[in-house]
Amino acid sequence: MANHSHFLHAHTHPISPSSVLYKRDSITPLLHPQRASRTSPSGTSRRSGRYKKRRVTPASDVDSRKSQKLLKLALAKSMVETTMRQVVPLPQGAVFYPTREQFADPIKYITSIEQEASRTGICKIVPPQGWKPPFAIDFEDERLRFSTRTQRIHELQEGHAYGDGRTHTFKSFRANAHAFRDKWFQTRGLNRNNMTSEEIEKEYWHIIQTGGPSVEVEYANDLDIAQVGSGFPRSQKRFMTPRLKEIETIDFTNPEYYRHTGWNLNNLPDAYGSLLRHLGAAINGVNVPWLYCGMLFASFCWHVEDNYMSSINYQHLGANKRWYGIPSSDANKFEAVMRTQLPERFEENPDLLLHLTTMVPPSILQDRGVKVFTLVQEPGDIILTFPKAYHSGFSEGFNCNEAVNFALPNWIDYGRECVEMYRLYGRLSIFSHDRFVFHFGSTQNLGEYSFEDCEILCKELRRLFHEEREYKKLFLLEGLECVDELSGDVMLDEQSMKVDDVRQCFYCKHNVFFSGIICACNPTRLSCLRHTNELCTCAMRKRTLLQWVSTAELRYAIRRVQTKMRALKEPSRKASRHDLHHNSHAIMQKESEASGANTVVMKKHIDTFGHSRSLFDKSPLDVHQSVMPWFGRANSGRKATQELRTLVARTGNVTGMV
Structure with a gap:
């Protein structure tokens, strides 16, 4: 078994400012339109029909000694302010328990709860009793290989780009994830079996807010299901075949039901009533799901979805995933707080929030009047995010999730607003x-x-x-x-x-x-x-x-x-x-x-x-x-x-x- 000690404490391989990151909402960072001329996006390629834009950390003085010193002083001040006061518990996001009848029409049900659910930015749907889709990926298959990204958790508040991780099989990644979690708790004299979700959350934010101890983890994000497979069983029919039935016949005991149901993330974007069914191209991460494998503390930083679309995330198996959500009504306030919190970063990169590399504690956002809600996702749970709703989170151990976008008709106004924002920063829209x-x-x-x-x-x-x-x-x-x-x-x-x-x-x-x-x-x-x-x-x-x-x-x-x-x-x-x-x-x-x-x-x-x-x-x-x-x-x-x-x-x- 590989040596996992490098995941803890300081590291001798810092992340280069020129590190290249392949990410879901990737862009080529540009200077502010009022300060410099535009340049064309670079490194654009396609894989399974999807735009895979290569994100490059801007070549600037942002990692210079002076800039880093000022940034660390600002963060240190923020950490002191945060630790000196009592943290107010976050309110819970909306949770829904549909009946079997309601569950029979995915888009209709999502539409029925959207007004209430969107008030918390994110929501959780717990499927009816009996829901148990078979997991379609063979973790023992050594032919399924993928690359990971490395995240320095203690530096997530500074907005650095991620590093290149190693190539794994599902089996090796799971083994590494378990080994890291065991060692983390063991070195702190903690019993991992007795740790609550709230206690793990406290450990996570302590690392980010204090900048220590040094912790580096791997995250297998945005995995192409054409290469590693989907966790859901898939139909042999052509992907874009329109769904003609609005109401499904529910049979949780029939494997074929899970292959064709709209709750299967391979089918939801094309379900009856979804706008994305009119999209005649397969775009990875938009109307074709992406797979995610996490480990303890592996994070998805604050971001909104491409073109402000909605998203659906299903957890197939593993440890819980902690989520944070901000309703669209507070999105502008959130962005203003982030700019106040990290002025040096935003001075160099006005589009920093499009990089998906910055994690600021919810407690700081709460203090500034931003509404933040939280949810814990367990295996079998469905998490929805809504248009222009910032969200983030982290894994509490090894897990496997799958996610895809969808759009209801009221998304059109949000889509236009997002395109206006893209034009400001010189970002090419996903479509x-x-x-x-x-x-x-x-x-x-x-x-x-x-x-x-x-x-x-x-x-x-x-x-x-x-x-x-x-x-x-x-x-x-x-x-x-x-x-x-x-x-x-x-x-x-x-x-x-x-x-x-x-x-x-x-x-x-x-x-x-x-x-x-x-x-x-x-x-x-x-x-x-x-x-x-x-x-x-x-x-x-x-x-x-x-x-x-x-x-x-x-x-x-x-x-x-x-x-x-x-x-x-x-x-x-x-x-x-x-x-x-x-x-x-x-x-x-x-x-x-x-x-x-x-x-x-x-x-x-x-x-x-x-x-x-x-x-x-x-x-x-x-x-x-x-x-x-x-x-x-x-x-x-x-x-x-x-x-x-x-x-x-x-x-x-x-x-x-x-």
């Missing part, structure tokens, strides 16, 4: 929010959604429409003369996500889905409509508006959703799928005719590569390879138009939206 909303509204069956759900969708489509229209009007007034219409693909699948990876604003990294701006001086640089002033100093007449989705198509999506809303508002008039399709087709045809009648073909061309012709007046083969990414999959239908003049000439009103 295009604009594409998702437009794809949902313009092509998907809305039959399973309520009037309120459609109202949320329609509101977001209207917002996108107004932004597109107003910016285009402004550009025309500023002298824009050339518009190139490109044949865009509205689908949200693996191919389109590759396009979105490249088709991003050079300044804020936002996915440019509807339209963007380029200039003749540097056509390889694409800007979203908001950041054209950052593009260059050229006059607007030298620029070209690239349009993949027109405002007419946005109107179509809005009116399509409004048609569904009217049908839902008048119960006596049930609109069939055929009626909805027919009405939507008529709307689109009317919009296209109106747009065509007012469209003037542009004769103004721009000089791009020393040739006096429009940049996109020929096939993509005639265009320099450096601008090929702007085409996506399109290869026809390009023409220079003056749709902007149509926007000014027409009111642009849509019934019920302006």
Whole structure:
């Protein structure tokens, strides 16, 4: 057996500032947009269809002696303040015990408890008696190997990047985890069998708050189930097959039930009523679960989910996991406290909270007026986190969990808010929010959604429409003369996500889905409509508006959703799928005719590569390879138009939206 003594006390291998970390919410840390120019995300790769963005600790002076000294002094002061007062116990997060009937419809049940449960940021669901899914991973299989990350628990309050751990099998990781836990309690004269969850929690926060003793543990996080397997039995059917049944027949004694139930995390994102069922690509950690193996004190630091989505975490086996949650109503207050607590870190890395490497005690947050709740997860328990709810926690020993994201219709507003935050820090979204909303509204069956759900969708489509229209009007007034219409693909699948990876604003990294701006001086640089002033100093007449989705198509999506809303508002008039399709087709045809009648073909061309012709007046083969990414999959239908003049000439009103 390997020597485990290196897990305790000081270590001779400090974590390098340039350590590379592969993490769930990974980003390329950037300087604050007001202080430096943007750089493109680096190290982007895919595995099982998922964006795996490589997180690199910023190259800065943050680990210099002066910076470290100031940081340690600030933390020492905080530790003294914390230990000098009596710690107030944290309130418990919401806990629910569904009946078998309630358990039969996962999304409906989660929706029914969301309003109450989200008040504590996190909640626990204890399945009905008899629930016992078989564990589908063979821990004795030596072929299943994975890498770990090392965490220096005594430094988690300082926000350092994690280090690279060792390669393990499940068997070796479990053995190491047990050995570490035994040695930890033995060296302190404690009986691990008599230790309560509260006593382990006290030990954990003592290490973090006092900075000692030195403790390093391993954490096997974000494990790809395509390589190590899922803890749930999986169906042999294609992953993205839509679930047609809303209500399940519960039979806890039948192994096949666990293979197909929506509570199986391989199925939940695609369950009836889940927005992620409209996502046509398999994204690890989003709609494809990730596996986690922890050991004593292995931590998941304060963070929110990608795009502010909800998450579900199931514990298959092992020791308890301690959770902390903050409701979305206190998220901004939490962020302000973190910046006050670690000013030096945030000065160097304004996006520090996106790194998932910082752990601040709940007691400090409580003192500053932040609501913090706690839960203990045992094997078989389900933990939910809600949109924009910060959460964190640690393991009390060896355990194995599995987690995945999901989204209810009311997530759309949170998703937009998160994308705005990403634009501030120059972070590429895990998938295009604009594409998702437009794809949902313009092509998907809305039959399973309520009037309120459609109202949320329609509101977001209207917002996108107004932004597109107003910016285009402004550009025309500023002298824009050339518009190139490109044949865009509205689908949200693996191919389109590759396009979105490249088709991003050079300044804020936002996915440019509807339209963007380029200039003749540097056509390889694409800007979203908001950041054209950052593009260059050229006059607007030298620029070209690239349009993949027109405002007419946005109107179509809005009116399509409004048609569904009217049908839902008048119960006596049930609109069939055929009626909805027919009405939507008529709307689109009317919009296209109106747009065509007012469209003037542009004769103004721009000089791009020393040739006096429009940049996109020929096939993509005639265009320099450096601008090929702007085409996506399109290869026809390009023409220079003056749709902007149509926007000014027409009111642009849509019934019920302006």
